[in-house]
Structures are given as structure tokens and as C-alpha cells.
Amino acid sequence: MSKTLVIKFGGTSVGSAERIAQLPFILTPFTKQYSKVIVVSSAMSKVTDMLIKAGELAASQNENYKNVLAEIVSKHLLATKTLLPKDKVVEQVITEMVGALEQILKGVYLTGEFTARTRDLVMSFGERLSCTLLNEYFNHQKLKSIFCDARNIIKTNEQFGEAAVNFTTTNKLIKTYFELKRGIVVTTGFIASTREGITTTLGRGGSDYTAAIIGAALGADEIQIWTDVNGVMSADPNKVKTAITLPYLSYDEAMEMCYFGAKVIHPPTIIPALEKNIPLRIKNTFEPHEVGTYIAKKIPSSNLIVKGITSIAEVCMLTLQGSGMVGVAGISARLFSALAVEKVNVILITQASSEHNISFAVKPEDAARAKQAIEEVFLLEIRSKLIEPVIVQNDLSVLAVIGENMKNTSGVAGKLFQSLGKNGISVIAIAQGSSELNISTVIQKSDLAKALNAVHDAFFLSDTKTANIYLVGVGLIGAKLIEQINKHAELLSSKHQMKLRIAAIADSKRMYFLPGTKSITNAKQLLSEKGEPLDVPSFIRKLQQQSLSNTIFVDCTAGDAWAKHYETLLNQSISVVTPNKTAASSTQMYYDKLKAAAQKHNVLYLYETNVGAGLPVINTLHNLMVSGDEILKIEAVLSGTLSYIFNNFNSQTPFSKVVKEAKAKGYTEPDPRDDLNGKDFARKLLILARESGAKMEMKHIAIENILPIECVKAKNVESFFEALIKNDEHFEQMAQKAEKANKVLRMIGVFEKGKATIRLQALDAGHPFYNLSGSDNIITFTTNRYRERPLVVKGPGAGADVTAAGVLADVIQAANYLLK
8 A cells, every 4th residue: 555745845944955955865764665755845945035025126116126036046046056066957947937037027017016916926936946946956866756836736716825725626636646656746835726727825834734735635644844943842942942842742732832823833734634634743854863743633641731832922902891791692793793804813702701891812913903893883882882992902912821631630720820920920811712722811912921931931840940040249149159059059959849040140340141051150250251331220121121930139239239129120020139238228118118019029029138147037037927926025136247346355355456356357347437336237127127017217226336436536447446446445444344243245236115226235144145256146036925035046147158048048938939
């Protein structure tokens, strides 16, 4: 029994001599497996567009059409001379065909008319030229081949541009023509003709359609579509870098994916094959060893609940609504009849159960016509205010998740909407058929790229999901954070199924957006070699434009250069993690705005390291309050600098000497007064007060000034230390007084009964802060539960390593929240 294979090559597969030269290697094995190998080919890549351009230029009586024609001639003759250098006959055939094309274009130029009929004729030269070349080259390579002009076997009506096939006549002609044919038959794709022999075209995806028409008529064993991708992808790889090739699709899944924007195949292609149960296979001409995608009625079972995430990039949503629609029969029929008359294709329909409104999506170019048609049909109801004028929403997209396994699988819709919600993407409309093969959502066009990535990650990266980190500040803490992310990458992947990808970095001068997924080590060097000048608003705009899902902004800088943009980021559904206390300790109004923005947009604003570096201070406070405990009092030493100074100061050691030692060890700011004035301490205490529920500003914190006025007013650091030495006796007397009472001096912050103070206190051995050492921080929480013995949090309150570890913990918390 003879076997038949129909194999279609796209424009990129025949785009140059080099690519055509690879085709015999693909075809040779098939000639041994099949008695008939029908090769359907498109025009060489870009030639169809060039033909249309030449026609349009000619119609506008622009002589540049000759230049475009010359390019077309050059492209084909170059390929001919490269593939068949000694075959002058083929060159002559090509030249004669182009001559006929030139005469047609000259006529267009003279008449100024480029009708749909003429357009189809002009476009037909693309396939006729490429297939003539292919046929001769295959024979030259000892592959027995004959040429078939599809206009002789595929008959259509006169709807030029997208002609409808007369299958009764066409099927008879195809069977008759191929009945006795053996070997390779090179057939023109895309083109056909009317019963009178007038050239027509089959519309978008026409060459695929040609292959399917011939395959169905002959009952082919398989139809193969060879293109420039490895098969049908789980999403558009240009928008979703993690998209995978789908090895199997059912006919229904493939139809849905094609309809909603998958560009590998065109929906009509599948219909003839589907009716005859002929399997389709999508293959890559440039990677023929890849398995590709096999499409059939019955396919192997799959663990994938969703097969594809696809989209229509631009739609308009029209809504007809009004009280006059409720319970009235025939509204839908009138609505969609009006659209049918105007030949408006409806992409998606959704209706409220109340029958108060009907919404539907159309192509943007159809929106105005659709609106006018509907309002004309419902003119009386609109005048009577029973129905409102049609509402049109522009700049929208449709995102669809597709898969047969969605049927009777609970939680699919929940997973879809959770992934969109976590990334701040609002759903405007929803549609799902009773087959449960497809869930479609309408969203803002500006959210499409982010939505595709978020949903794809949710359904296809269940083992290891990625959070995208935008890191600003790569100094001590930022550099340590990168080091720790790299160090713990394997653990995060194996134990937490999480990958932290650094998408961009910036310092005070330069910024750099990483193009791939590789980890980085030396951020400063990378910024120096590849970074561009820093522009904060530009950085944030590009962050938003990239539209990556599961995004976390990490600020490891000081000051407000970035902090003042937190609200903008949170409002864009981007989580913020920072050790920078500027924002949380600024005005109460800004603090409240940040908290509200995070809550509203379902993201996280985390700043655990604002108060105690790596110590779990804010989380501990939150847990106490969430569990219903009441905060009665907070006592704390929240300055590593002041902790070190008073832990090492006594009556035998001059105060100025201890401060100098602290500065030499890097514990103080360049000017130690910035620590000794207690303002940094106060910012941390302010944050704790606010976290416990208080409404408070910095001015409400009473800070005891421990420095003599002479030290405060010193002109510079050198003068400050000179003044401090002069006042050592003052501090010595304070130490002696404390020691005589068996007490120690500690700079302590207290928040109690709505008031906050920071002052130097003398503590006895019974106080938790008595034995504090080094530069440790310590915080005690006195609550209803911990009234007798306060809850104590103690440990290193400064240092790049512990602070970076705390930031990493916050990043992981945010990532877990976004990825779960």
C-alpha cells in the first residue's frame, strides 16, 4: 500500500540558496519511507511583502517599484546561480517569469489601479518562482521531482485575497492529478484559481492551508509543516523566555492555540486534517533533529494541566448594557446579527447572569464599525434610555490558558487569577466554554508581557520558579547580598524550588540591565565595564517596561534617592525590600502610604533590617500583635556604635579614647557626632513605635543630648575630639557615679504609653541590658503575655554580613509570597 507525506516549507526555510541547499538532506529519508512526497513551498522570505510593495508603488505611479522589482529579480537569480551555476535554462525560465511580472506592474503603473484581483496575481509570482527553483534543484540533486502549479488543482470562488475553496471540485482534481504520481512533487502554496482560471490566494497561512487541502484530499499519512521554530511553544518565546516546545497537542488544543495567537500554524490548516484524522507535525528546518510537535486526535497522556499560554495582543472590548435588556428575548440575536452584517469577527463574548450587559472583544479596526452598527439596531432603546450607548474600551489584550487536562481539574482558574493578582494585573473580563478547554481573560495591553510570564511560570515552572531582583546599591551590603544569593542558589533551588535572578543592578553612578539569566559575581566591575550613566527615573521606567513577573526591588543604598520612589513601585505591584530606613522613618503620611500601597496591590514592603540588621525584631513584634498580644513597653539599645562605646567605657578609660577606638574600628560615621546625637537610634525607635501601632513623627521623640555644647559646636571632627578630650572629666564623673551604685551606663530607647525617649541610663545587674557586650543590640518587649519576664531579642546589630543575611531573608519571604 502506497504511503503519502505532505511536507510544507515556509518562507524562512527557502529564504536563501544556503537554506534551500539543506532541504535535500531533509527529504532524502522520506523518499525511502513514502511513495509520494508532496512538497508545498511558500515564497522566499520577504518576497511576498516585496511584491505587494512593488504593486502599491506602481499604483501610486512611483517609479521606485522598479527598484523593488530589481531586488526580487536579484534575490532569485543569485539563488539560482549559487545552486545551479551551469543551468542557463533555469535562469531563462526565471527571467521570463519576472518579465511577465514586470508587464503586469507596468500596467498597474499606467492605470494607477492595484485591484484585489491584480494583487493576487502579483503575489502568486512569489510561490511560482520559489517552486520552479526548488523543483530544478531537487532534480539536480538526483531527487526525482516534478513541478505542480496549485492553480490547476485548487479551485476557489472570486473572493480575492482570501478565497473560499470549492472542495468538491478541488478534491476530484487533486486525486486525479496525484493518482499515478510517484516521488517528489513540488507544489506552489498559497495560490489557487477560480473555475475560469483567474488567480486567487488563500489568505493568511495559505501555504499551510494548501498542504492541508492536498493532504486531506489524498488521505495522507501525515502532514508536516517545516518552519523556523522547534514546534508549537507553550508561549510566545519572544515574550516568555522560559517557553518550552510541546511534544504533543490534540486537534482541539491546537485549534484553540492558533485562534488565540500561536503563529506557527493557521487555524484553517487544521480543519481539513481534523476532518480526515490526519496527524500534523511541526518541525524546524534549521534543527531537523528536534522532535517537534505532533498534533493528532489521539495523543499520549500528559502531566501538563495547561498546554499553552497564548494571547491576542490588541483587541477592543465593546459593552452593551441597560435595564431594557433584562428578561427580553432576542437581544443577543439582534446584537450579533448586526455584527454579522458588517462582517465583524467576535473574538470573545461574556455576559452577566443578570442579563444586564453583554461584552465582547473585536479587532481594533472593527470597533468603530461595530459600535455604529449596534447603535443603529438599538436606536429606539437608546433614545428611550432603556439601553445605554455602546461603551468601547481600547488598548486591551486577550490572554488564554489552553489544555484538555483542565477539564474536571480543580484549582486551574484559581491558579490563573492568583498569578495575575500577585503581579498586579487586573482582569477586565473572563470567558470559559463548557468544554473547559480554554479560560480567556481580557487585560490591559500594557500588562500583557508581565501576565504571560506570570501565568507561564505558575503552570510550567512548578519545580523551580524565578523571582526577578532589581538591586540598587552594590556596596558592602549589596555585594554581600549577591555573594549570599550565589552561595545559596543550589539550596534555594533544591529545598525551596526557587531561583533568585538578578535582573538589573545600579550604584550611585551607573546602572546595568542584565540580558540573560547568568549569575553575577563582581557587580562593581560589571557596572564599570558595561553600565550606562545612572538615571533613577529611567531605571524605574525600564524596570516597568520589562514587565517581568514576580519582581522584587531591593534598595541597599542610603538616603532618599530611591526611597522616594517606593510608592510608585508598590503601586506597580512590585515588592520592595530594603535595609534603608529612610522611607520607614520619614513622615507618618509617607509611611502610611507605603503600607497602604503594598496592601492594595497585594505585594510586600519588607524592611526587617531597618532596626536590628539581621535580628528578627520587626517580625517578632508583628507576630506578637497578630497573635493578639498587646505591646506595653519597648526598651532597646538600637545603635551598635553607642552599644560599643558604653559597653567599653568606664571610669578608668577616658570617654574620648573609647570614641576614637570605635571610629578606628569603623563602628561610627566619619563624624562620630552623627551617632552620638542619637538621631539614627531615634529613626529605629520611631519605626518600632509605628510598627506597634503608634502615629508618631521624629519630632515626638525626646533625645537626651549627652555631649557638652563645646563638642556639639566644634567646626570639624578634629576640633570635636579636642573638645571631647577637654570634657573627659565630665564623662568620668558620670561613670564613677554609676560604678559606686554597682551600675553600668547604657544609652536606651524606650517606647511606652505612646511616648518615646532616648536617654543615658544607669542600670543595675538585674536589668537585661546590664551584661551587654561588644556592639550588640538588644530589644525587650513587655506585653500582656510577657509582663513578668519581657521577651528579649539580642545579637549583632550591625555588619555587612548579618545585614545582607537579613535582606536575603526578606527577599526569600517576598519571593515565597509571589511564587506560592
